[in-house]
Amino acid sequence: MENIETGQLIKLTVNEQSKEIYVRNSETLLHTLREKLGLMGVKPGCYNGDCGSCTVLIDGIPINACHILSVEAVGYQIMTIEGLKDQTIPEEFIKNWAIQCGYCTPGFILNSYALVQNNPDADDAAIDEWLESNICRCTGYQEIKESVKNILNVKR
Amino acid sequence: MIPIDFEYHRPKAITDAIKIYQALTADNKDTVYYGGGTELISRSRLNEITPQAIIDLKNIPECNTFKREAGQIVIGSTVSLTAIADTPLFPLLSNVVRSIAFRTARNKITIGGNLAGDTFYREAILPLLLSDSKVVLAGGKGIRQVEIHEIVGKGMKLAKDEFIVQILINEKYTKxxxxxxxxxxxxxxxxxxxxxxxxxxxxxxxxxxxxxxxxxxxxxxxxxxxxxxxxxxxxxxxxxxxxxxxxxxxxxxxxxxxxxxxxxxxxxxxxxxxxxxxx
CATH class of the missing domain: 3.30.390.50 (CO dehydrogenase flavoprotein, C-terminal domain)
Incomplete structure (x- = not known):
């Protein structure tokens, strides 16, 4: 039987760069991105898929990096906050003071980016549905939502 | 960090998945089928479960199907809850799954995982019970189709070597x-x-x-x-x-x-x- 080891050499595409890396099969993408690739914008929070602080985009879809094995991510385009070239959302967050301590911000920004890309006609209910995936301990939800609405309005 | 190691297999065909399962269990390895994996990752991180091998079903085409065909809605077991919520082929099912967890989690949770996992709420099953759905299973006995009522009891009555391939819903129930x-x-x-x-x-x-x-x-x-x-x-x-x-x-x-x-x-x-x- 092939692939009987508990770890393997895999190739991940992270922020448009190909990375060859040895991982344990049970290693989460959160661990690989932070500890092996040094991408510290992927913030660990609950490690349980509850808080959204480690959100990354897998082929443009928000996924909690703590809830995906690195071996599962082979063959997909992974984007972390370090790979976000479009600065519209970060600038809007700053303008609206949609950041306080900033810890949840990378996750919120990537989720918001995916929302704007995938659902440019999002109404209030859709924005709420997307943003409820992320927790802000400083409770800056209103400012974050305003930022997203502003971006969507500009694009319409 | 998951404190255990396991083998990872990602077959591309139903028959391969069954063969891999049989080989691993013949080798006395505690083996589980893997869909979205959110429950497995959470529980193995806490050492509540300690699988020695997992078989990821997401590369099997039949498990990824989501379509209307010959009067039926066919939903593969590895289709995400988000895909089902956003594509209202069966509006009641879309509504029910939209209330499970939250969107980013639903991007990873699969309908097969919601039905066959250990978390007992299994809300996605409610519209399937109402519509007398059928379920396609694969395992050591081959591929078989059963009424959903046959496999739903106080837990899911699946054989250890079986996994859900697809759910079939008569289209009339969606109306x-x-x-x-x-x-x-x-x-x-x-x-x-x-x-x-x-x-x-x-x-x-x-x-x-x-x-x-x-x-x-x-x-x-x-x-x-x-x-x-x-x-x-x-x-x-x-x-x-x-x-x-x-x-x-x-x-x-x-x-x-x-x-x-x-x-x-x-x-x-x-x-x-x-x-x-x-x-």
């Missing part, structure tokens, strides 16, 4: 009037205190429940009571309590008494909705 209602403890995102789903088929209400007992269920006896329009909604709701298949859950989300109160309110709301619609 009936429906109602669903979920109550949580406090926040919108949580496990249900009471989650109920209903469709009206040939002037008869069908109802399925989650969150009330430690397993989802649909009972004909309850539907008989609920369809007796000679009685008031409150009287029917009271009688339903006596027919529940087990004691009402009593846990950190809600006491037994509060759950009973919420259940009665939800049933009255359902009857008001359905009977107002008819009149």
């Amino acid at each position: 009936y009037p429906y109602f669903n209602h979920k109550t949580t403890k406090q926040s919108k995102v949580n496990y249900p205190i009471v989650s109920l789903a209903s469709i009206k088929v040939d002037d008869r209400i069908r109802i399925a429940f989650s969150g009330v007992c430690p397993f989802p269920f649909r009972l004909r006896e309850i539907e008989d009571i609920m369809n007796n329009s000679a009685e008031s909604p409150g009287e029917r709701a009271r009688k339903v309590i006596d027919l529940l298949p087990s004691a009402i859950l009593n846990d950190m989300h809600a006491s037994r008494e509060y759950r009973e109160f919420v259940l009665k309110q939800s049933l009255c709301k359902l009857l008001e909705h359905v009977e107002r619609r008819v009149s």
